[in-house]
Amino acid sequence: MNITDSTVALVTGAGSGLGEATARRLHADGAAIVIADLESSRGQAIADELGDRVVFVATDVRDELQVQAAVDAATGLGQLRVVVNCAGVATPGRIVSKRGTLPLADYARVIEINLIGTFNVLRLAATAMAENEPADGDRGVVVMTASVAAIDGQVGQAAYASSKAGVAGLTLPAARDLADKAIRVMTIAPGTFETPMLAGLDEKFRTVLEQQVPHPSRLGKPDEYASLVAHIVDNAMLNGEVIRLDGALRMPPR
Numbered sequence: 001m002n003i004t005d006s007t008v009a010l011v012t013g014a015g016s017g018l019g020e021a022t023a024r025r026l027h028a029d030g031a032a033i034v035i036a037d038l039e040s041s042r043g044q045a046i047a048d049e050l051g052d053r054v055v056f057v058a059t060d061v062r063d064e065l066q067v068q069a070a071v072d073a074a075t076g077l078g079q080l081r082v083v084v085n086c087a088g089v090a091t092p093g094r095i096v097s098k099r100g101t102l103p104l105a106d107y108a109r110v111i112e113i114n115l116i117g118t119f120n121v122l123r124l125a126a127t128a129m130a131e132n133e134p135a136d137g138d139r140g141v142v143v144m145t146a147s148v149a150a151i152d153g154q155v156g157q158a159a160y161a162s163s164k165a166g167v168a169g170l171t172l173p174a175a176r177d178l179a180d181k182a183i184r185v186m187t188i189a190p191g192t193f194e195t196p197m198l199a200g201l202d203e204k205f206r207t208v209l210e211q212q213v214p215h216p217s218r219l220g221k222p223d224e225y226a227s228l229v230a231h232i233v234d235n236a237m238l239n240g241e242v243i244r245l246d247g248a249l250r251m252p253p254r
Helices: 015-029 044-052 065-078 104-129 156-179 203-211 222-234
Strands: 008-012 032-038 054-058 079-085 140-145 183-190 242-244
Touching: 008 065, 015 032, 015 044, 015 079, 015 140, 015 222, 032 044, 032 065, 032 203, 044 054, 065 079, 065 104, 079 104, 079 203, 104 140, 104 156, 104 183, 140 156, 140 222, 156 183, 156 222, 222 242
Parallel strands: 008 032, 008 079, 032 054, 079 140, 140 183, 183 242
Antiparallel strands: none
16 A cells, blocks of 8 residues: 555554654655654654654553544544554563562553553554545555564563464454455564663673574664564555564573
């Protein structure tokens, strides 16, 4: 699907990291952008910087009314054709540790943001997209974000890995559900990327992470994630699949 002047993209978690890079790329390609992120994020500052046809909507992806407000803002700018789900958390915690049993509330919070929040955005955005006339055969494209942890979950990643496995598992049935609406659904499973989730790592630990990636032996760049999003939007045969973006990384147990 070609991005035109009437194309609107809604990007969650666009106040930083993968989401920010994606919002910037899609805007550079010509789309109007809705930055959906928490009030405390840099979303408004990024919208102000990008300027033309970019709006920020304070959004907790778990909240139906806030997500609907972001979708409404998008349809107010034009035709909502692209949705990219980048909002997420990676709260660590072993199931049983020296501190005791992992609190159920901690596990539930990760599931609610990463999986239920992704589905909340998917369902409300797809409802709006279904009203579009097809363009290049598509009414819309939804890109979700999983993680290599969905397959290679490490020690302390029980909540994170299962939430991302849920996103990966949602991909094909969602694509099949929405096929008759001409809406494609894809998921990217990044490896270790230079994002706020990895901010603050000391240089020694960063080096260890980089050495685990066969080639290129470095952390991924958010622009590389954004580039894949742009290709997914462009390539009509990409649907119902999870793409690992990880430099052939397979995560060790710890």
